[in-house]
Amino acid sequence: MHNAKFFLKYNLHHVVIWMLIFGTWFMLRYEDYSLPATAFKVTLIKVVDLAALVYFTNYLLVPKLLYKKHYVLFAVILICIILLSSYIKMNIIGRVTNNPALLHLSGNWKGRVYDNVIPHFFLVLAGVAFKLMFDYTAMQTKMADMAKEKAEAELGFLKSQINPHFLFNSINAVYFLIDKENKEAREALHKFSEMLRYQLYEAGDDKIPIEKEISFLNDYVALQKIRKDERYLVDFSAAPEVKGFSIEPLLLVSFVENAFKHISHHSNEANYVKVKLSKANGALDFLVENSKENIIVTDKNSGIGLQNVQRRLELLYPGKYDLSIQNGAEVYTVHLKLHV
Secondary structure (H helix, E strand, C coil), X not given: CHHHHHHHHCCHHHHHHHHHHHHHHHHHHHHHCCCHHHHHHHHHHHHHHHHHHHHHHHHHHHHHXXXXXXXXXXXXXXXXXXXXXXXXXXXXXXXXXXXXXXXXXXXXXXXXXXXXXXXXHHHHHHHHHHHHHHXXXXXXXXXXXXXXXXXXXXXXXHHHCCCHHHHHHHHHHHHHXXXXXXXXXXXXXXXXXXXXXXXXXXXXXXXXXXXXXXXXXXXXXXXXXXXXXCCEEEEEEECCCCCCCEECCCCCHHHHHHHHHCCCCCCCCCEEEEEEEEEECCEEEEEEEEEXXXXXXXXXXXXXXXXXXXXXXXXHCCCCEEEEEEECXXXXXXXXXXXX
């Protein structure tokens, strides 16, 4: 299993497949040439030419044109590159085999089309068919994973909604029991109530306005500020341009929670958490930074929240995010760019 993953990771199975194609092609056609060395060179030229066509088509034309429904343009470019490739290949083989007839287009052009263009056309289409099959399988697997993740999230959400009205009534009762002079405690409980309301009643949607997510983060940071004394500096900022779009709910809070969980506790140095949101070039720029102590974490559950949010990003924003996590000796930094 480990060897299989290694092969897939570094695409070594591609090398094996092309080596098999080369060996089969050589064994079937080497008798057509006077010298084995010539047969080897000609086979190598043909296999390299075919591989270049297949990879160009599968990794450029298919995603850029076929998947975007530019069918006519896809067909025109495919035919053109096959014709061009066939001409270049024949020219090179003509020089290798000292066959002047292959160096120009005149003479027996029907035979050349039959021997070069038509086989290439069907072989490249076979490669496209494999590409479509593998991509379809990967898409089905991804959709199944997303359905499973959503079902688990909904189950967790339902479990968290056990008699929420009783919970809110209890919070309101505690709020009015707190002395009016104790504004800090009242404000903390009010923020907690708002956060709970957001999680129970609004975060169940597939998408949520970024303004509400920022408000939730702001309340969370404000609560954490109350818990910290003057030795801890907490800075939260959201640029005015971060508005007018939606994201997955509760996607960002795990990074902020992790920062407060692992903040340093120096007595003679700065202890801080910085949270910054901005937007540029159609992408949300989210930065979280906290001071930390250079200690080894032994908690087996540490990092589970970050693993979960990374998995959500993979499922919900494939190819649309860039996540950088730097765990330095004294500073922990999370930098997320999310194309929205």
